[in-house]
Amino acid sequence: MPEPIIQLRDCTKVYHKGGERILPLDRLSLDIEEGDFVALMGPSGSGKTTLLNLIGGLDSPDEGGLIVCGQNLAELSPRGLARWRSRHVAYVFQSFNLLPVLTAFQNVELPLTLMPLSKAERRRHVETALRIVGLGARMHHRPDELSGGQEQRVAIARALACDPRLLLADEPTGDLDAQSAQEVMDLLTALNREHGKTIIVVTHDPKVAQCARRQLHLEKGVLARDTASEPARRGGA
Amino acid sequence: MAIPFTYSYRSIAVRKGASAMAVFGIALVVVVFVVLLALAEGFRRAVATSGSPRNLILLRKGADAELQSQVRREAARIVEDLPVVAADAAGERLFSLEALTLVNLPKKDGRGDGYVNLRGASPKSLDVHEGVRLREGRWFQWGTNQVVVGAALSRRIRDFTVGGSFVSGRHRFEIVGIFESGGNSFESEVWMDATIFMAIFNRGDVYQSAIFRARGDPEAARAELNRILEDDPRLQSIQALNEKEYYRKQSELMASVITILGGILTFIMAIGGVVGAMNTMYAAVAQRRREIGCMLSMGFSPESLWLAFILESLCLAGLGAILGCAVSLVFDGLKTGTTNWATFSETAFEFTVTPAILAGASVLALAMGFIGGFLPALNASRQKVVEALRRA
Numbered sequence: 003m004p005e006p007i008i009q010l011r012d013c014t015k016v017y018h019k020g021g022e023r024i025l026p027l028d029r030l031s032l033d034i035e036e037g038d039f040v041a042l043m044g045p046s047g048s049g050k051t052t053l054l055n056l057i058g059g060l061d062s063p064d065e066g067g068l069i070v071c072g073q074n075l076a077e078l079s080p081r082g083l084a085r086w087r088s089r090h091v092a093y094v095f096q097s098f099n100l101l102p103v104l105t106a107f108q109n110v111e112l113p114l115t116l117m118p119l120s121k122a123e124r125r126r127h128v129e130t131a132l133r134i135v136g137l138g139a140r141m142h143h144r145p146d147e148l149s150g151g152q153e154q155r156v157a158i159a160r161a162l163a164c165d166p167r168l169l170l171a172d173e174p175t176g177d178l179d180a181q182s183a184q185e186v187m188d189l190l191t192a193l194n195r196e197h198g199k200t201i202i203v204v205t206h207d208p209k210v211a212q213c214a215r216r217q218l219h220l221e222k223g224v225l226a227r228d229t230a231s232e233p234a235r236r237g238g239a
Numbered sequence: 240m241a242i243p244f245t246y247s248y249r250s251i252a253v254r255k256g257a258s259a260m261a262v263f264g265i266a267l268v269v270v271v272f273v274v275l276l277a278l279a280e281g282f283r284r285a286v287a288t289s290g291s292p293r294n295l296i297l298l299r300k301g302a303d304a305e306l307q308s309q310v311r312r313e314a315a316r317i318v319e320d321l322p323v324v325a326a327d328a329a330g331e332r333l334f335s336l337e338a339l340t341l342v343n344l345p346k347k348d349g350r351g352d353g354y355v356n357l358r359g360a361s362p363k364s365l366d367v368h369e370g371v372r373l374r375e376g377r378w379f380q381w382g383t384n385q386v387v388v389g390a391a392l393s394r395r396i397r398d399f400t401v402g403g404s405f406v407s408g409r410h411r412f413e414i415v416g417i418f419e420s421g422g423n424s425f426e427s428e429v430w431m432d433a434t435i436f437m438a439i440f441n442r443g444d445v446y447q448s449a450i451f452r453a454r455g456d457p458e459a460a461r462a463e464l465n466r467i468l469e470d471d472p473r474l475q476s477i478q479a480l481n482e483k484e485y486y487r488k489q490s491e492l493m494a495s496v497i498t499i500l501g502g503i504l505t506f507i508m509a510i511g512g513v514v515g516a517m518n519t520m521y522a523a524v525a526q527r528r529r530e531i532g533c534m535l536s537m538g539f540s541p542e543s544l545w546l547a548f549i550l551e552s553l554c555l556a557g558l559g560a561i562l563g564c565a566v567s568l569v570f571d572g573l574k575t576g577t578t579n580w581a582t583f584s585e586t587a588f589e590f591t592v593t594p595a596i597l598a599g600a601s602v603l604a605l606a607m608g609f610i611g612g613f614l615p616a617l618n619a620s621r622q623k624v625v626e627a628l629r630r631a
Contacts, residue, residue, distance in 0.1 A: 055625050081540060088538025101530055104245065112243070
């Protein structure tokens with residue numbers, strides 16, 4: 003039995019706001035298997051994004067332990083954590099976060115510059131990633147020359163380019179119209195099924211959540227429900 | 240691994256207005272810096288290039304300038320016969336006994352009067368002073384009160400043209416020619432026959448200086464002559480200097496004053512330029528927090544973020560340097576003049592922009608960019624990734 007790709011043990015995160023103690027995560031324990039497609043759901047402030055940030059090594063728990071991709075993140079220095087992120091994790095954000103001054107090609111190439119690759123190898127990775135997301139013909143366009151759906155697909159290509167084991171998406175369809183949202187979710191589903199990527203998506207949208215194999219419902223920092231389902235096919239949501 | 244340079248320089252164009260203000264601010268400082276140094280350099284070149292390294296000049300001991308000096312004819316004649324003085328092909332000594340005074344004349348631009356050096360020259364003056372040649376008219380006739388005027392003065396003093404004249408005291412001097420001397424300070428003088436000069440100005444036998452071509456190595460000749468001057472009681476009131484060195488010292492005071500004042504002005508303006516660049520870069524960091532968070536999330540190090548923003552600031556400064564240098568080149572060769580505080584006489588010269596000045600100005604601009612960008616870049620590199628992504 004392989005080790006889960008994500009193992010959270012009694013993770014607690016505490017914020018202090020105006021003298022008030024806020025617990026976005028309260029002794030949360032969780033395992034996620036490699037190759038899984040998980041939707042994190044719950045009301046605002048339930049701890050979804052905080053959990054995503056802990057898994058991605060962007061933030062650290064105040065209590066508890068966390069092993070991701072076989073690495074105990076507490077053992078890494080900030081520099082080591084940055085290096086680990088560049089090799090294992092990729093993010094897709096609600097507002098795409100593409101660098102507006104770079105072309106689609108250059109945006110996708112950006113994380114690859116952190117890897118020991120030649121220029122020709124980088125080009126090959128970028129072209130492959132952009133082809134997978136269906137934007138091979140628009141690689142020299144800047145973000146402001148693309149639609150919202152295309153921008154998000156470039157962001158997914160950027161996430162894919164480094165071939166990460168773990169893809170974390172924070173409300174990836176939040177800024178998209180229904181059709182673009184469906185296209186993005188189809189893409190994520192394909193990446194999970196055909197490329198074996200472990201994907202965790204934070205979402206409020208039940209239709210998006212139905213694309214996932216597993217749905218985790220958080221409430222006030224604790225896991226309220228953990229349901230597994232066969233993801234819906236396109237158009238069946 | 241560094242963030243691609245493309246990101247840094249393209250980001251400048253995103254905030255065109257703010258970037259343009261920062262670039263103009265830095266360019267303005269560069270222009271002021273270049274123009275003031277070009278002024279000092281032009282003055283220095285005009286004065287410091289006046290003498291010949293092969294010549295020695297006799298002055299009264301302790302005199303810093305010819306106008307303060309007194310050299311008696313008798314003492315000069317003794318030196319003229321010494322072996323340290325070179326001779327021409329005809330065997331005549333290349334030795335010129337010269338007198339100098341200031342005459343007050345109206346400037347061409349109507350902005351008051353200027354003091355002009357009137358030099359009494361000897362028949363060997365043209366052989367001793369290298370590079371002096373007639374540009375217009377003819378040389379003055381010996382034994383008359385005819386004069387030739389320097390080309391630089393002809394542009395600055397009223398009626399300084401061939402056929403013109405000027406009055407000093409009870410005497411009228413007729414201008415018969417204009418000479419040039421490669422832009423050095425002789426071009427800011429009026430030359431006439433020293434014998435007539437001495438009579439008109441009642442100088443008796445007291446001249447201001449004697450300039451002569453040294454035989455052999457000028458430095459060895461100077462040392463030998465100064466030893467002789469020390470030993471001979473008739474010559475102990477005079478000293479020998481290298482003519483080139485003498486004029487170099489003449490240029491130092493004024494050039495230093497311009498450079499120091501220019502330095503102070505540039506420093507004050509540079510503070511403004513730095514603040515402008517800093518303001519622009521802080522705005523850039525604030526506007527791009529999400530991009531910063533995104534790059535940190537990808538695994539870029541804080542140092543690479545710092546470098547990207549410093550490079551952006553340096554790009555702004557580089558554009559300012561290019562613009563400033565280009566504008567300041569307009570001043571290159573522009574003719575101007577001022578009173579030389581060492582001689583109290585009007586000295587005409589050209590703004591001289593040199594590659595060294597442009598390089599210095601570019602370094603200054605880049606330093607402004609670095610200082611102005613340092614704190615904003617540090618701010619960018621210290622962003623907490625979660626905070627940066629959340630604030631966006």
